[in-house]
Amino acid sequence: MIKIKNISKSFNGKAVIQEISGEFDKGKTNLIIGSSGTGKSVLLKCIVGLITPNEGNVFYDLRNFTEADKELKSEIRREIGMLFQGGALFDSKNVEHNVMFPLDILTKMHPDEKLDRVNFCLQRVGLENVNKKMPSEISGGMKKRVGIARAIVNNPNYLFCDEPNSGLDPQTSILIDDLIGEITHEFDITTIVVTHDMNSVMGIGEKILFLYKGRKLWEGSNTDIVHSGLSELDDFVFSNKVMQGLKGKPQ
Amino acid sequence: MKGFGQYMIFLGSLVVRRESFKTYYRLVMEESVLIGVKSIGLVALVATFIGAVTTVQTAYNLVSPLIPRYMIANVVREMTVLELAPTIMAIIYAGKVGSSMAGGLGTMRITEQIDALEVMGINSASYLVLPKIVASLLMYPLLVIVAGACALFGGYLVATISGMVTPTDYAYGLRFYFDSYAITFALIKSFVFAFLISSISSFKGYFTQGGALEVGIATTAAVTASIIAVLLSDYLLAQLLYVR
Numbered sequence: 311m312i313k314i315k316n317i318s319k320s321f322n323g324k325a326v327i328q329e330i331s332g333e334f335d336k337g338k339t340n341l342i343i344g345s346s347g348t349g350k351s352v353l354l355k356c357i358v359g360l361i362t363p364n365e366g367n368v369f370y371d372l373r374n375f376t377e378a379d380k381e382l383k384s385e386i387r388r389e390i391g392m393l394f395q396g397g398a399l400f401d402s403k404n405v406e407h408n409v410m411f412p413l414d415i416l417t418k419m420h421p422d423e424k425l426d427r428v429n430f431c432l433q434r435v436g437l438e439n440v441n442k443k444m445p446s447e448i449s450g451g452m453k454k455r456v457g458i459a460r461a462i463v464n465n466p467n468y469l470f471c472d473e474p475n476s477g478l479d480p481q482t483s484i485l486i487d488d489l490i491g492e493i494t495h496e497f498d499i500t501t502i503v504v505t506h507d508m509n510s511v512m513g514i515g516e517k518i519l520f521l522y523k524g525r526k527l528w529e530g531s532n533t534d535i536v537h538s539g540l541s542e543l544d545d546f547v548f549s550n551k552v553m554q555g556l557k558g559k560p561q
Numbered sequence: 562m563k564g565f566g567q568y569m570i571f572l573g574s575l576v577v578r579r580e581s582f583k584t585y586y587r588l589v590m591e592e593s594v595l596i597g598v599k600s601i602g603l604v605a606l607v608a609t610f611i612g613a614v615t616t617v618q619t620a621y622n623l624v625s626p627l628i629p630r631y632m633i634a635n636v637v638r639e640m641t642v643l644e645l646a647p648t649i650m651a652i653i654y655a656g657k658v659g660s661s662m663a664g665g666l667g668t669m670r671i672t673e674q675i676d677a678l679e680v681m682g683i684n685s686a687s688y689l690v691l692p693k694i695v696a697s698l699l700m701y702p703l704l705v706i707v708a709g710a711c712a713l714f715g716g717y718l719v720a721t722i723s724g725m726v727t728p729t730d731y732a733y734g735l736r737f738y739f740d741s742y743a744i745t746f747a748l749i750k751s752f753v754f755a756f757l758i759s760s761i762s763s764f765k766g767y768f769t770q771g772g773a774l775e776v777g778i779a780t781t782a783a784v785t786a787s788i789i790a791v792l793l794s795d796y797l798l799a800q801l802l803y804v805r
Contacts, residue, residue, distance in 0.1 A: 387682030
């Protein structure tokens, strides 16, 4: 479980996120949603420690990450897997070495064991016979799947996904969403997904945090998001025609 | 001053939270091939022509019957070993290797590859930059030695083919009043230049913010700052090390 308490962050005096608190449950896909520029990615980066918040604390299973010393921070980070918006695969390494990278750096596994684990993870994300391909030779959807394989290769306790569907066609987006949901349940990890895609919200949003102008405005699940009664959330949820069709219908 | 302070903090961050020796060894070897072995061709070509041109220019200007012809080789030796091989090659090295370092790191930054390393608990600065600096310190002095040898050989070729100097006179001129301290001086300079070019270029690339345009700007800034640092340190080293 990840808990955040009063997280605030400003850049050059301009507040981007303000006093955000919440809990992200283990074994669930937790979503941070909101329109562009509401501070979703900044909040995610504060949680993983890529940005230091001005105020507030982040707790990983009761361990205070924000105030932790370098050793504890490093220890917690080794329990984290992250899928970046563009995949963030290392250009100079092929698919196999990209996925193997965390094992090379963080473990002392035998090379054969590492290769078995890499092949298992690639198989798990539906990729086979691409081991020797370079990132430039595979599609955007495949890059995302390789990114997921790399994120889970070291058996993380926490999985973070920053806009996993950006730049993907609707079919591949659903595939990636399903994969994230399945992996979360299968390995019982705490997953946090930042997204503004309503398909993802309705598909895998077991717990949802809605951000509006840098503040948390609503918290709930995909079953009650359409009945929140909040005009700001309704504007976000029913911004596309498919969702407008659901408005007023019993869930 | 703020930039200099950031640069010093950056250098400090390279030596904390390091990875295993085996990891660095592999990375240093990879970088050495990339920045050293793959630069030999360019360095040899440029140095050979610099040596040839220096010989022709010196011969053209030393036309007094009071000055023996072997002095042409002597002047070429002094210019090449002390200045042309370490300093001019440093400018070429900044353009080829420095720009590649800044561009590579800048691209890694904007495509979140550096963030990916940080999330894994890896000190990205140390993991990415330290091997580049160590490889530069290992390879650049060797490139300077190659450059010096090629320049003297280029001068020999032009001098003997054109008949400006006989092979015997050229060899005599190279050995005439030779002081091995010049080699020591050149190698000290090459170590300093290697450190400055690799660290400044990495610093500029590592802190790139924005997109493709900013990567280009960072690359240009890296080469410019490296060349200025090389020229400035060349002057300071000349003041400090000319003790004889």
